[in-house]
Structure formats: C-alpha cells, structure tokens
Amino acid sequence: MPNATxxxxxxxxxxxxxxxxxxxxxxxxxxxxxxEVLGLLGHNGAGKTTTLQMLTGCLLPDNAEKxxxxxxxxxISLLRxxxxxxxxxxxxxxxxxxxxxLSVNDYLTFAARLRGMKTADVPAALAQARQRxxxxxxxxxxxxxxxxxxxxxxxxxxxxxxxxxxxxxDEPTVGLDPGQIRGIRSLIRExxxxxxxxxxxxxxxxxxxxCDRVEIMQHGKLIYGDTSAHMQQHGSVSGFVIGLxxxxxxxxxxxxxxxxxxxxxxxxxxxxxxxxxQNPKGALLSLAEQQGWQVEQLTPLQxxxxxxxxxxxxxxxxxxxxxx
Amino acid sequence: MxxxxxxxxxxxxxxxxxxxxxxAVLQFIFAWFFLARLEAFLEIQPQLAQLANPPxxxxxxxxxxxxxxxxxxxxxxxxxxxxxxxxxxxNQTLALxxxxxxxxxxIVLGKFLGLLVFLAVLMSGVPLMLYTLSFGxxxxxxxxxxxxxxxxxxxxxxxxxxxxxxxxTAQPIIAAVGALAVLLGLWLADIGAAAEDxxxxxxxxxxxxxxxxxxxxxxxxxxxxxxxxxxxxxLAVRRLHNNRLYG
Numbered sequence: 091m092p093n094a095t096x097x098x099x100x101x102x103x104x105x106x107x108x109x110x111x112x113x114x115x116x117x118x119x120x121x122x123x124x125x126e127v128l129g130l131l132g133h134n135g136a137g138k139t140t141t142l143q144m145l146t147g148c149l150l151p152d153n154a155e156k157x158x159x160x161x162x163x164x165x166i167s168l169l170r171x172x173x174x175x176x177x178x179x180x181x182x183x184x185x186x187x188x189x190x191x192l193s194v195n196d197y198l199t200f201a202a203r204l205r206g207m208k209t210a211d212v213p214a215a216l217a218q219a220r221q222r223x224x225x226x227x228x229x230x231x232x233x234x235x236x237x238x239x240x241x242x243x244x245x246x247x248x249x250x251x252x253x254x255x256x257x258x259x260d261e262p263t264v265g266l267d268p269g270q271i272r273g274i275r276s277l278i279r280e281x282x283x284x285x286x287x288x289x290x291x292x293x294x295x296x297x298x299x300x301c302d303r304v305e306i307m308q309h310g311k312l313i314y315g316d317t318s319a320h321m322q323q324h325g326s327v328s329g330f331v332i333g334l335x336x337x338x339x340x341x342x343x344x345x346x347x348x349x350x351x352x353x354x355x356x357x358x359x360x361x362x363x364x365x366x367x368q369n370p371k372g373a374l375l376s377l378a379e380q381q382g383w384q385v386e387q388l389t390p391l392q393x394x395x396x397x398x399x400x401x402x403x404x405x406x407x408x409x410x411x412x413x414x
Numbered sequence: 415m416x417x418x419x420x421x422x423x424x425x426x427x428x429x430x431x432x433x434x435x436x437x438a439v440l441q442f443i444f445a446w447f448f449l450a451r452l453e454a455f456l457e458i459q460p461q462l463a464q465l466a467n468p469p470x471x472x473x474x475x476x477x478x479x480x481x482x483x484x485x486x487x488x489x490x491x492x493x494x495x496x497x498x499x500x501x502x503x504x505n506q507t508l509a510l511x512x513x514x515x516x517x518x519x520x521i522v523l524g525k526f527l528g529l530l531v532f533l534a535v536l537m538s539g540v541p542l543m544l545y546t547l548s549f550g551x552x553x554x555x556x557x558x559x560x561x562x563x564x565x566x567x568x569x570x571x572x573x574x575x576x577x578x579x580x581x582x583t584a585q586p587i588i589a590a591v592g593a594l595a596v597l598l599g600l601w602l603a604d605i606g607a608a609a610e611d612x613x614x615x616x617x618x619x620x621x622x623x624x625x626x627x628x629x630x631x632x633x634x635x636x637x638x639x640x641x642x643x644x645x646x647x648x649l650a651v652r653r654l655h656n657n658r659l660y661g
Contacts, residue, residue: 173517176514177515200422204516
C-alpha cells in the first residue's frame with residue numbers, strides 16, 4: 091500500500107544520555123520515513139552507537155521517566171510500550187549477536203521466532219533472508235566455524251529476517267573485504283526501498299553510496315543534517331591535481347594568473363586551487379609545453395565527503411572555542 | 415516466548431560436547447554411589463532384620479543417595495548457571511534479547527526453565543536407578559516422591575541464585591565462583607551453627623531440604639524454596655532492567 095506521503099516509521103525526540111560526567115548523547119532528535127536510508131556519520135566516540143542503542147531499547151535515555159524525550163516506532167512509544175514497539179525493529183549491534191554454537195538455520199529461525207513470527211511463516215522468511223545475505227551455502231554450518239564476513243552477514247540476516255519496518259545497523263560493513271562491502275551496500279540500498287534503514291558509520295564512501303540522508307554527529311550532538319547529495323555540493327572546491335615530471339619551482343606555478351593556491355603533494359605532483367569562475371588549466375598547460383615541464387597527469391579535484399566532514403566539524407569546533 | 419528461550423538454552427547446552435561429557439560422568443558417579451550403598455545395605459541386612467522396626471531399603475539406600483545428589487548439585491549448578499547471562503553479555507548476544515519484543519521477565523524465566531529442565535534430565539538417572547529395586551522389593555513411594563520434589567525445589571533455588579549472580583557480571587568464571595561461594599557459605603553457616611534454633615539454619619536451602627529427605631512434607635520448607643527462587647529471579651529481572659539504565 092504505497093502512500094502519497096511516506097509514513098514516518100521512526101521518530102526520536104530529545105535523546106540525552108550521560109555516562110558519569112560525559113554527555114555521550116546530547117539532545118538528539120531524529121526522524122525517519124519509510125523507504126529512506128539515513129546515515130549517522132561521526133568519528134569514534136561521537137555517540138553513534140549510544141544513539142542506536144537507545145533507539146533499539148537496549149539503553150534507556152536519561153530523561154526517560156519524565157516526558158522530555160520520546161522514541162516512537164511506527165507510532166508506538168518505545169519507552170511506554172516496549173514489547174509492542176520492538177516487534178517492528180531489526181537491530182545489528184556493533185558486534186553481531188551470534189550464538190556461536192548454533193547452525194545458521196537454527197540461529198535465524200530462533201531470531202525470527204524471537205521477534206514474534208509465526209512458525210508457519212518462518213521457512214519462507216528464512217529462505218529469503220539467506221538468499222538476500224548470500225548465506226545459501228552455509229545454512230547447516232555452525233556459526234562459530236564461519237569466517238568473519240559470513241558471521242557479519244548472519245548478523246545482518248537476523249536483523250532483517252522478520253521484515254521489520256525499521257532496520258538499525260551499527261557499522262554493518264566493518265571487517266568485510268571490498269567485494270563483500272559492495273554486496274552489503276547494494277543489499278542495504280535494496281532494503282531501503284521497502285523498509286527504513288538507519289546505519290552508523292565512519293566511512294564516508296558508505297554514506298555517499300547508500301544513504302539518502304546524512305546526519306553528522308560530534309561530541310554527542312547532531313551538527314549537520316541534509317541529503318547526501320546536498321552535502322557533497324556543500325563542500326565543492328575548484329581545483330585539480332597536476333603531475334609534472336620536470337617541475338618548476340612552486341613560485342612559478344603560483345605566479346600563473348587565476349591560481350590561488352598551490353600545494354606540493356609529492357616530488358612531481360601538485361594540488362592547484364583556483365577561483366570558481368576562473369580556469370587556469372589552459373594557461374598552465376601551454377606554459378608547460380613551452381618550458382618542457384612534461385605533464386603526466388591532470389585530474390580535477392572532487393569534493394569528497396571527507397572534505398565536507400572535516401570542514402563541518404572544524405567549523406563546529408571553532409564555534410565552540412569562540413563561545414568559550 | 416518463554417518456551418522459545420528455554421529451548422534455545424537447551425539447544426546451546428546440547429550443542430556443546432562438554433555437556434554430554436558431564437552428563438556421562440555424573441551418571442557414572444550416581445551409579446557407583448548407588449551400588450556402593452546397595453552393597454552396604456545387603457551386608458548389614460541380617461543385623462537389621464533382628465531389630466523390632468528395621469529401616470527399609472528406601473531409607474538406607476535412597477535417602478542418603480538423594481542427600482549426596484543435593485550436595486553435588488551445590489557444586490554443579492554454578493557451573494551451569496555461570497553462562498546464562500554473563501556469557502550473553504560477553505559475547506554481546508544480550509543486545510539481541512534486549513532489542514527483541516520480550517520483557518526482562520521473559521528472558522529470565524526462559525533461561526531459568528531451560529536450565530531447570532536440563533538439570534531435571536540430568537538428575538532423572540537417580541530415581542530411575544532406585545526404581546530398579548522395585549523388581550526385588552517394595553519401595554516407599556512416599557519417601558521417594560518427597561525426595562524428588564525436594565531435590566527439584568532445591569535445584570530451582572540454586573539456579574535462581576546462580577542466574578542472579580550471572581546477571582551481575584560479564585565474566586562467566588566470576589559468576590561461577592560467586593555462586594559457588596554463596597552456596598558454600600550458606601551451607602557452612604548451616605552446619606557450623608551449633609544451636610538447634612540458630613537463624614543460620616533457616617537461610618540455608620540445604621537445611622530446608624533435610625525434611626524432604628526424611629520424607630516430611632513441610633509447607634514451610636516448600637514456601638522457603640518458592641520464596642528464595644522468586645526473590646532471586648526478581649533480582650535478576652531488576653538487574654537486567656538496570657542494564658538498560660546504566661549501560
């Protein structure tokens with residue numbers, strides 16, 4: 091039943107969590123619609139995992155007793171009616187919660203029944219989850235004997251087997267090889283069409299390739315939230331990397347009209363920045379031709395999320411410093 | 415839901431080779447003890463026959479055997495309870511249960527019943543061996559049943575205590591040592607208290623088992639076991655809830 095306006099599957103308001111004096115999560119509010127993949131981005135210790143633990147009911151927010159905060163999953167309050175709300179949740183914690191002595195099939199069956207699936211529905215769900223996560227070949231194997239990559243996939247399979255409305259994945263691609271990472275990312279993309287997915291990561295490429303929306307966390311606060319496409323534009327830079335086998339001194343390069351900044355990356359490579367409305371490439375190339383600098387490479391600079399991220403977190407740090 | 419958790423507990427237990435090993439070794443010990451008691455009984459039987467009101471085979475073989483099993487359980491139960499929650503915490507599987515649509519009471523009861531069923535299976539060898547005697551003689555069924563009931567209640571109270579201690583830590587070994595220390599402490603306090611009416615007697619589960627062992631069904635003793643078990647199960651539920659509060 092596709093609605094005209096996608097329903098909100100998860101909404102959290104004013105989540106705060108202290109560990110002793112440390113405010114791990116500070117007044118975080120999140121909203122997630124059906125069919126959306128939200129990336130929670132942040133350095134280690136930014137509070138991503140704590141936030142996800144609160145969203146899944148593994149940890150209670152500090153102000154849970156009072157009415158200051160709320161977590162609703164499909165319109166059911168997680169804090170007031172946890173058992174009902176959790177039926178719509180699938181959660182993969184930081185390290186996959188696997189019973190190492192069980193076989194993959196037994197484990198996934200247990201996970202499905204645990205989330206309240208009827209016995210009759212389990213075989214079909216099991217087959218689908220195994221197929222989606224690439225676990226067809228290892229169904230009868232004992233989980234403890236599987237490689238890390240397969241264990242991670244079993245962890246993802248238990249989070250999606252009961253087809254929950256909200257899927258929470260904490261660093262889902264950690265410890266996988268590049269091929270597996272690609273597979274998992276396309277799986278998350280696919281899940282994002284029908285479910286809501288929220289994932290935490292410190293890998294920027296992951297956000298770029300799978301997420302519709304990004305929230306950046308630092309020191310327990312959400313400091314930036316937008317669509318991931320917007321975020322890339324946000325940090326756009328104009329410039330290029332040029333490789334010269336026989337380079338002139340830096341001052342010569344800096345002297346070319348339109349070039350605002352030159353940075354030497356290696357003996358033969360330079361990072362050249364210029365104004366957005368100027369293009370000194372032509373001038374540079376013809377000069378190189380005349381002087382015999384031997385151009386090897388010319389690559390336009392692409393704003394990566396890395397740049398954006400650093401810029402946003404730096405700006406935030408400068409702001410807090412200025413306040414103090 | 416409770417049954418599902420209990421079944422998972424059993425499945426994990428039987429997936430480990432060490433479980434089968436312990437099962438086998440214990441049956442051997444039970445059988446050895448049973449035969450030793452039986453032999454002793456047969457030796458002194460002629461002398462017993464001269465007494466006016468001689469104790470029967472149930473009194474001389476079954477009761478001491480149940481008493482020994484009760485003592486053995488004190489050492490054994492911590493070994494099984496240590497894994498219940500501490501290991502889930504260490505392997506980070508607790509998050510699966512905490513994020514699943516169950517209450518903390520479900521989790522605790524599921525684990526409690528799973529282990530109780532397992533230990534009941536483990537101990538079932540004892541009455542089975544004793545009932546083989548009924549081929550040759552008449553057994554005192556009342557005494558046997560009161561012993562079986564007492565042993566089950568005693569084991570349940572041990573499991574509840576071990577479960578609670580397991581919920582306190584992330585290290586199974588610490589949970590085992592802790593539970594063993596408490597059970598041994600209660601037992602030593604019981605046998606160390608000289609006075610007949612010392613309050614130490616009333617807090618020791620093994621002391622309350624004595625009446626069952628003698629074939630005396632005392633509702634006070636039964637109530638003690640039920641209370642003891644309930645209190646520690648509720649404490650474990652509370653500890654799991656605190657897990658969400660304090661991380």
